[in-house]
Amino acid sequence: MMKREELINKIKSKKEFREIPRDLVERVLDKISKKSLLEGEEIKLTRPHGSLRSSTLSSEKVGTTRPHGSLRSSTSSSLISFKKELSDKEKVKLTRALLRKIFSSFFYKGIFSFKGKKAEREEEKSLLSLKVLRKHISTKERLPFYEELYDRIFNRGDKTIIDLGSGVNGFSYPFLKKKINYVGVEAVGQFIEMQNDYFKENKFSAKAVHLSLFELEKLKEIIKKTEKPRVVLMFKIVDALEILERDFSKKLILEMSKISHRIILSFPTKSLSKKSKFRTERKWLFDFLKENLLISEDFKLGSERYLVLLKK
Ligand SMILES: C[S@@+](CC[C@H](N)C(=O)[O-])C[C@H]1O[C@@H](n2cnc3c(N)ncnc32)[C@H](O)[C@@H]1O
Numbered sequence: 040m041m042k043r044e045e046l047i048n049k050i051k052s053k054k055e056f057r058e059i060p061r062d063l064v065e066r067v068l069d070k071i072s073k074k075s076l077l078e079g080e081e082i083k084l085t086r087p088h089g090s091l092r093s094s095t096l097s098s099e100k101v102g103t104t105r106p107h108g109s110l111r112s113s114t115s116s117s118l119i120s121f122k123k124e125l126s127d128k129e130k131v132k133l134t135r136a137l138l139r140k141i142f143s144s145f146f147y148k149g150i151f152s153f154k155g156k157k158a159e160r161e162e163e164k165s166l167l168s169l170k171v172l173r174k175h176i177s178t179k180e181r182l183p184f185y186e187e188l189y190d191r192i193f194n195r196g197d198k199t200i201i202d203l204g205s206g207v208n209g210f211s212y213p214f215l216k217k218k219i220n221y222v223g224v225e226a227v228g229q230f231i232e233m234q235n236d237y238f239k240e241n242k243f244s245a246k247a248v249h250l251s252l253f254e255l256e257k258l259k260e261i262i263k264k265t266e267k268p269r270v271v272l273m274f275k276i277v278d279a280l281e282i283l284e285r286d287f288s289k290k291l292i293l294e295m296s297k298i299s300h301r302i303i304l305s306f307p308t309k310s311l312s313k314k315s316k317f318r319t320e321r322k323w324l325f326d327f328l329k330e331n332l333l334i335s336e337d338f339k340l341g342s343e344r345y346l347v348l349l350k351k
Contacts, residue, residue, distance in 0.1 A: 178207055178210070197268055
């Protein structure tokens with residue numbers, strides 16, 4: 040049996056996971072190792088790079104992975120029962136599958152080809168930003184609505200945007216139409232490099248930080264150094280956080296409300312696979328929000344629902 044450290048190194052030895060912060064790989068491995076999926080929980084494993092078909096990882100059946108992490112539908116010979124002790128090989132495989140679900144199922148193939156791309160002319164610069172935004176499911180869906188959204192959620196006086204689990208949303212900086220500080224926090228290292236190159240080249244007052252959102256103290260330190268008033272964006276990240284730690288998003292929202300002026304929370308209103316029934320009510324979260332914060336706006340744009348949260 041491999042030691043925990045060895046397992047983590049093995050999982051991270053694949054190029055696609057090398058730049059995921061170690062603490063997140065540990066959390067996913069723990070989740071798998073504790074066999075918490077035994078409690079009847081189901082985790083949808085979406086194919087990476089945006090092909091929108093999904094499979095299910097549940098306590099009863101687990102598919103086998105193909106290159107690029109897509110999941111083949113299970114056959115009885117490939118079933119792995121969570122009821123028995125998992126072998127090291129199974130732990131590595133399942134941890135990688137869940138890591139893909141959380142960190143790489145949202146972007147399309149080729150997104151990293153924009154790394155280090157420089158645009159000479161002004162129109163090429165805006166084209167580059169649009170090209171990248173189109174390569175990520177979240178930003179692609181939001182693309183027709185950015186202007187309206189940013190007009191609606193940002194005020195003249197706002198000084199800093201903190202974008203938690205930013206993905207490539209930093210490439211939407213030109214839609215802000217005013218000089219504002221932007222700090223994106225993201226686990227996928229390649230997105231950090233791409234965005235920082237882009238910010239530097241365009242001389243935007245912006246940076247991307249490679250950090251796990253579970254590192255709450257470090258996150259708060261970073262935020263406290265920024266100029267007030269601050270607006271915290273939490274676009275489509277609640278589900279990813281809740282998979283790894285139930286109720287962590289509540290903790291994060293409360294902490295962010297203490298050091299920011301406003302929080303903008305968003306959720307997808309439909310499942311990416313479109314096949315499965317999608318639970319959008321999120322009663323547990325709304326009950327918490329109503330009790331602790333003021334929901335000053337609640338609106339839908341495209342397939343995304345946005346809440347503007349203020350301190351009570
Ligand atoms: C559905 S995407 C949304 C991206 C972006 N917020 C948007 O809406 O355009 C979720 C993002 O959160 C990031 N993420 C998930 N869990 C994270 C964590 N614990 N720490 C940092 N980033 C995380 C993922 O890597 C991914 O880029």
